[in-house]
Amino acid sequence: MRLLTHNYLQSNVKGTEEGYPLGIVPETVEIEKSPVDRELLLSILPKLNYDAVHQAVAQLRLHCSTLPKLPSTLPENISNDENLVNDLYFVLFDVHVKNGCLVCPATQRKFPIKDGIPNMILHEDEI
Amino acid sequence: MSRPELTGPAAHFYNEKEARKYDSSSRMVGVQREITERAIELLRLDHSQPAYVLDIGCGSGLSGQVLEEKGHFWLGCDVSRDMLLVAQERMHNQAENDDDDDDDDESMDGDSNHNIKKQRKSTGDLMHHDMGTGLPFRPATFDACISISALQWLCYSNSAQQNPRRRLTRFFSSLYTVLKRGGRAVLQFYPETAEQAVLITECATRVGFAGGVVVDYPNSAKAKKHYLVLSFDRNSEQKRKAALKDGLSSAAEEQQSVLVTGASREGTKKAPIRKKKGVKTKEWIVHKKETQRKKGKAVRPDTKYTARRRPTKF
Numbered sequence: 001m002r003l004l005t006h007n008y009l010q011s012n013v014k015g016t017e018e019g020y021p022l023g024i025v026p027e028t029v030e031i032e033k034s035p036v037d038r039e040l041l042l043s044i045l046p047k048l049n050y051d052a053v054h055q056a057v058a059q060l061r062l063h064c065s066t067l068p069k070l071p072s073t074l075p076e077n078i079s080n081d082e083n084l085v086n087d088l089y090f091v092l093f094d095v096h097v098k099n100g101c102l103v104c105p106a107t108q109r110k111f112p113i114k115d116g117i118p119n120m121i122l123h124e125d126e127i
Numbered sequence: 128m129s130r131p132e133l134t135g136p137a138a139h140f141y142n143e144k145e146a147r148k149y150d151s152s153s154r155m156v157g158v159q160r161e162i163t164e165r166a167i168e169l170l171r172l173d174h175s176q177p178a179y180v181l182d183i184g185c186g187s188g189l190s191g192q193v194l195e196e197k198g199h200f201w202l203g204c205d206v207s208r209d210m211l212l213v214a215q216e217r218m219h220n221q222a223e224n225d226d227d228d229d230d231d232d233e234s235m236d237g238d239s240n241h242n243i244k245k246q247r248k249s250t251g252d253l254m255h256h257d258m259g260t261g262l263p264f265r266p267a268t269f270d271a272c273i274s275i276s277a278l279q280w281l282c283y284s285n286s287a288q289q290n291p292r293r294r295l296t297r298f299f300s301s302l303y304t305v306l307k308r309g310g311r312a313v314l315q316f317y318p319e320t321a322e323q324a325v326l327i328t329e330c331a332t333r334v335g336f337a338g339g340v341v342v343d344y345p346n347s348a349k350a351k352k353h354y355l356v357l358s359f360d361r362n363s364e365q366k367r368k369a370a371l372k373d374g375l376s377s378a379a380e381e382q383q384s385v386l387v388t389g390a391s392r393e394g395t396k397k398a399p400i401r402k403k404k405g406v407k408t409k410e411w412i413v414h415k416k417e418t419q420r421k422k423g424k425a426v427r428p429d430t431k432y433t434a435r436r437r438p439t440k441f
Contacts, residue, residue, distance in 0.1 A: 001252065001254075002252050004200075004252070005202055005252040005254070008202075008264045008265055008268040009254075009263055009264060009265075010263055010264060010265050011263060012260075012261050012262070012263040012301070019263075020265055032222075032248065034248040039177075040177050040200070040250075043176065043177055044177075044179070047179075047267075047268075049265075093250065115212065115215070116215065116253070117208070117211050117212075117215070117253050117254065117255050118254055118255065119208075119255045119256075120204075120254055120255065120256040120263050121206070121255060121256060121257050121260075122257070122260045124288055127260045127261075127288075127297075
């Protein structure tokens with residue numbers, strides 16, 4: 001599961017008020033380096049919830065300290081900051097949480113991640 | 128040919144063996160690829176801009192691969208974990224073949240070579256999820272949505288709790304929320320009957336989508352393909368905004384009625400007018416002659432002798 005995906009995931013269990021953003025408890029994290037696609041990153045940046053990205057990276061750094069540190073807020077003209085662009089692309093596309101779980105902030109319901117695939121299947125009583 | 132939907136839930140049908148069979152059959156791959164290309168054509172995406180596309184029932188990632196070739200990135204969800212594992216392998220193999228040019232990867236079909244933008248590691252991601260329970264994403268996440276041969280699975284209930292109409296409505300209303308305004312969804316499905324197609328279309332339009340069904344090759348039973356094309360009606364958006372401004376709740380939105388047009392709609396058949404005793408009255412005979420004329424049969428013109436009581440029995 002990439003952090004890009006995590007940025008949009010929320011818990012839609014019945015009756016959950018604020019199921020976003022999901023906390024990440026990583027067990028295995030893999031890095032698969034790929035060439036930076038600058039235009040792709042700049043096009044998705046406006047729609048991203050940056051706070052969620054920042055929080056996710058902070059949670060992953062507890063497990064894998066080689067991840068880059070991101071600023072707490074996005075600077076204005078980010079297209080000039082090459083390092084930040086590269087770091088953001090890396091963090092969103094190249095970091096894969098292979099095993100672990102996602103935790104709903106409101107209900108603490110755990111969504112397991114296995115082999116890089118998060119399991120968002122709801123139980124009968126949660127629909 | 129029996130339908131797989133009748134055998135049980137999708138997650139049970141697409142087990143590991145079936146998933147491998149599905150992905151390795153070159154005919155299946157070819158057909159699915161063709162359907163995906165057509166669906167992408169109906170989506171009218173701007174291929175110069177990478178779009179975030181949701182792939183419902185992504186299965187073994189065939190459709191996701193086509194999306195990537197056009198330069199978009201995607202998130203696929205499927206209820207069968209075995210299919211998703213095959214998809215992962217496919218994405219992994221694609222990434223490995225990325226570096227060598229002389230590969231014999233099945234994805235390098237002759238006809239799609241000119242469409243392939245720079246092949247890079249897969250920008251798709253996968254999720255294990257049941258579409259009938261609603262999509263767990265925040266609002267306006269996706270630029271577009273695509274679904275290949277998956278939607279009909281929602282029409283079959285596999286347990287007492289599963290109600291097809293409820294699942295369909297749940298799915299479509301969550302799709303309405305997670306698609307950004309101005310986005311479009313194209314969902315190819317195989318309806319077993321016309322009623323199923325109507326049910327699916329009804330549930331989609333009731334939640335506020337505009338659009339309808341495109342049928343390719345309508346005259347061939349085997350080749351026929353149904354594409355549900357959904358978009359956001361600009362007028363209804365304005366009406367909705369106006370209603371919200373007036374303080375009405377969203378539950379007071381107008382229900383769009385379903386317009387199902389097509390040759391399959393039953394003609395305006397009225398019950399033949401009969402007297403209580405069942406005797407053939409003049410109205411009935413005249414009506415019957417009109418019906419026959421409409422069918423194109425040779426019918427005598429109506430005169431004063433039409434339906435005259437004959438003096439002797441014929």
